[in-house]
Amino acid sequence: MLAALRYHGAMQRFGARILGLGGLALLTAVGTPSSSTPSVQRLQGSVGWRPLVIRAAPPGTLVDARGALLLIANSRNEAPSAAKPCDEGSGTINRYPLRIEDSHGLRLTGGLFRGQVPQAFDWRATYCNSAALSWRGSPGGQVSGVRIDGAWDGIRVSRASAGLHVTGSWFSRIRDDAIENDFLQPVTIEDTLIDGAFQGISLRPAAANQLPATDESTVTLDGVLLRLSAFRYEGEQRFGALAKSDERSPRLRVRHSIIAIEAATTTTFPHSWRLGWSKLVDPADNWLLWLGDGPFPSALPQPPAGFRLLSGEQARLFWAKARQGWIDCHPQLARLPNDPPSHPDRCVRHVSAD
Template sequence: MDRRLFMGVAGLYPVIALLPSSFQAQGGQTPQGNEIVLAGEYGFEQQSIRNLQPGATIDARNAAFTLANSRNNDPSAMMGCDEGPLPVNRYPVVIRNCPGVHFVGGRFDGQVPLTSDWRDTYCNSAALLVRDGTTDATIEGVRARRCWDGIRFAEHADGFRLKGCWLSEIRDDAVENDYLLSGIIEDCLFDGCFSGISLDPASNERDGTEETVRIEGSLIRMHAFLSKGEITHQAPIKAVDQSPRLRITESVFALAAANMRGFRRLERTWRLTIESRDNVLLWLPDEPIPSALPLPPSGFKLLTGADARKHWNKAHLQWIVAHQDVVRFSDEML
């Protein structure tokens, strides 16, 4: 062990306890059973963790990370997000080839510009990236805000479970699952996102029609950002015909912008839903629901205007009060 790693273990760097024979995450190592402990302020230092024993735990409840995707504070057509003097940390935590891993906690404070146009701010990024053989992963109790994507599941990360996570002010997808994997999103709060859950492989020829994504007991509120010259947001689920089938239960989808995009995606969402019960669709604006908006299947209750906002405020507060174990930022009172 060189001096830098030794000093990391000694406490001058954030503490990391790693399994023997596992990849060396940055900052030092100390064997401590089938568990990694991340603690302290990591700032712009990426943590890349790989090749853990099956079923390992990564305890990040006392760890804080900074995410930044833009090299300037106000990307534009003249000066994009790849130009400028600012540091970037586009993937603060990357987990590779860790089957059955349980990642717990972690506070991700993003510096993604919130007022610039979406297309100029699009330097791809995610707070937590899970990929390359990390099957059956459980991600629990993550707090992230002001990120591009919140949590991304990429190739060979099948069977994921996202539980009790709180994501807010997300410029793109709260959850990106563009590899069309089966998984569960359970008891989560996505409080203000341009897109909720992405199940869109774009131009890639992927087929998720034999897969299933379950959304259980979760709250998803959309938030309008500047995108292609318009203040708007996408649908709660970005679906295409090849997307996985959907089981949606005891969940709330809240639409915030009267000029929202994604009506075709919303129609596909309802068409792909094979189970729906005890859900609520909220139309938060005072403007009437557009006649072209695809209405949900049975199993959804529809509320509009003041009634919708009251329902969201109550459900939002109840979730936060019930999840005191999820780490807070210093400027959050609850």
């Protein structure tokens, strides 16, 4: 079933059209909407393998995708390798299922993004760039209540998209960056569960991108549960960092959040950890958990302040309780078949280590 797009309110007054461009579904606003009534677009059903672009939507447009299923695939074969990397093969790909472009203040609520990005193979062979949801030229955006699983990057914040606010969303099995913000935009991630990602937030522009330092900008994590997982990278298992950073990266504010690391290896990216910690401002009421047995590995630089540390069985119990508490508090989110159910009567916003 193809996606059904219904337009209500102001959208009816200025019109809209969908253009098919070689399998690309492009939604383009036409005319001038009422300045007092934001438009509402409802996306329902399965979009299938068609990329969807929302471009030049009126300011403040609400895209209600609570009934939508969007598919992600970045690799043309199921087992990418050095001999046969992800861009070789005959498999169907959909690397950017939903793109928001040139749309000021667009609000996206809901949506189930189901990915088929290979998880078990080396990063280099699997690196065919992709993101479940991307923003470009769209400042002041809002994302709430999305469910993303099995993506390369979860959300990508590209140029001229300052002020994106992500809240009440659930990510899992993210092969690279949960949030890629390599254009160093101010971004807020709030009340969000990231349950398995190689890297937390990428704040490192490409070497050829001559962006200036952004010491006056801030990336904020508030009430975030982030579990970093180990994946194969350059021939060995590694886990990534909370913030993949360089010297130009913005400030990092982390509050009321839990950062957990689940890995059978102690190999990581110490330089990224150290740079990320050096960017911290006003951290408060946070936890850093090592879910493996034994103490924190010496290769993992620890935060300077604002974090309490737990490891081993105590950390695993703490994470499990916090994770289920978050799920219980968000019954409205779309679910995958193997996702645990919510029990709203057991909703717990803050957990203790007791």
